[in-house]
Every structure is written in C-alpha cells, then in structure tokens.
Amino acid sequence: MSSNIIICTGGSLGAWALQHMEDSDFYIGADSGALFLVDNGIPPHVAIGDFDSVTAEERERIAANCGEIIPCDPVDKNYTDTELAFRLALSRKPSRIKLLGALGTRFDHALANVHLLALAEAEGVEACILDKHNAISLATSSLVVHQGGYSQVSLLPLTEAVTGITLSGFQYPLQNATLTIGQSLGISNVLAEPTGTVLLTSGKLLVIQSRD
Incomplete structure (x- = not known):
C-alpha cells in the first residue's frame, strides 16, 4: 500500500x-x-x-x-x-x-x-x-505546526465545542481554553517560534495556516 x-x-x-x-x-x-x-x-x-x-x-x-x-x-x-x-x-x-x-x-x-x-x-x-494561500489540518488531541512560509494560524472548531486547548510557541498563547462554533477567538494567531504545538482535550479543531 x-x-x-x-x-x-x-x-x-x-x-x-x-x-x-x-x-x-x-x-x-x-x-x-x-x-x-x-x-x-x-x-x-x-x-x-x-x-x-x-x-x-x-x-x-x-x-x-x-x-x-x-x-x-x-x-x-x-x-x-x-x-x-x-x-x-x-x-x-x-x-x-x-x-x-x-x-x-x-x-x-x-x-x-x-x-x-x-x-x-x-x-x-x-x-x-x-x-x-492555505494549509488546513484537523487536530483531535495534538498537532505540531510548522511555519512553512505561512504568516498566520487560525483555530476553528469543527465540532460544537473544542475543550482544553493549550498552545505553545504562539504569540498569543491559550491555556485550557474552550472554543465553540461562532467564536472568533482563535482567528489570526502567529507562531512565535519555528514550530508551535496545539493540544486539546476533546472535540475536532481545524488548524488553518494562511498567507495573503
């Protein structure tokens, strides 16, 4: 295969x-x-x-x-x-x-x-x-994000709620946060280091890297 x-x-x-x-x-x-x-x-x-x-x-x-x-x-x-x-x-x-x-x-x-x-x-x-302009992935527990020429990283829930979101290596960190559909809290974050880590406890989270 x-x-x-x-x-x-x-x-x-x-x-x-x-x-x-x-x-x-x-x-x-x-x-x-x-x-x-x-x-x-x-x-x-x-x-x-x-x-x-x-x-x-x-x-x-x-x-x-x-x-x-x-x-x-x-x-x-x-x-x-x-x-x-x-x-x-x-x-x-x-x-x-x-x-x-x-x-x-x-x-x-x-x-x-x-x-x-x-x-x-x-x-x-x-x-x-x-x-x-975009690279879109789905996280359900953890995801390592590489800069890869993208200037911004946005987080959007694919399920009604995503809980326990913790970010490291980002300019705007989150600690045990919850995102629900309709919120824009996760839009347009920026990596502060070559790589960043997204951790979550439950739900499905879209991780969207983008550049203009």
Whole structure:
C-alpha cells in the first residue's frame, strides 16, 4: 500500500501545487484534477470521476496517461468526485494524504472537502488540504505546526465545542481554553517560534495556516 498519497481535484490549481508533488508515491486525479497532473507530466495512478469538467479529447488524454480510470455516472452517484477520490485513497491505508485543488469558487464543495479531514482522522490517517494561500489540518488531541512560509494560524472548531486547548510557541498563547462554533477567538494567531504545538482535550479543531 502507498505511504503518501496526493489527490488533485478540480478546484483552484496552479504552479504552486507542483511544489507539493515530490514526497508522494501515489497520485489520484479527480475529474479535471487528473488533467492537471497529466498536463504537468505526472501520470496519475488512478483517475476517477464523471469527467464532466473536461472535453472528450481531454478525457482521452487522461485515459492514455494514467494507470487506471474509474468513471462514475454524473447523476447516479452519492459522493462528489473529490470524496470518491478521498475514499479511494483511504482504502489504500496510507500514512498521509495531501488534497490539492479542493478549494475554489464553490464554497459548498470547499466546505464539504474540509469535512473530509474528519474521515481521515477516523481512520487514523494524517491529512491536509493545501492551496496557494492555505494549509488546513484537523487536530483531535495534538498537532505540531510548522511555519512553512505561512504568516498566520487560525483555530476553528469543527465540532460544537473544542475543550482544553493549550498552545505553545504562539504569540498569543491559550491555556485550557474552550472554543465553540461562532467564536472568533482563535482567528489570526502567529507562531512565535519555528514550530508551535496545539493540544486539546476533546472535540475536532481545524488548524488553518494562511498567507495573503
């Protein structure tokens, strides 16, 4: 099974995504995300989706340059192309999943994709969502945050409440704090050291690193 999987899906992709490709040993392209991989000389091991975002010629090019293509009916399916790709990745029991192109103009899709991090957490798989300006991870007990070129770190609860939040290495520390949905207390913190640690007692906490 693969240890590191990269999924490219059909949101906002660009040259920035290529810098995240080096440490993967398995590539999955979802819909037009497969075309992005092919166009950049990275043949996906699997291409999956209804491929309604590509032309017939582009779909043929994807099929000719990937190890396996899994087509899905655009109407008779229960999951988005991104979730299908994510569930496929989880089935391979990886140690880590990077999801690229999961954020874009469709906020409903972007929010649903963020929720996929909870699927990975339930399977004990480290996962993150990356775009040009953000890196999003989910913490349920502890998480080490590296600067990585991001200027800000925000904490947002994915569950109704997250308790026992303790921060070290941050400019604005917290000690045994509670965050509930609707609060902005965790927005726009800054690392004071090269790495910071987030600890929590209960709940699911989104850790969002960002830069303008």
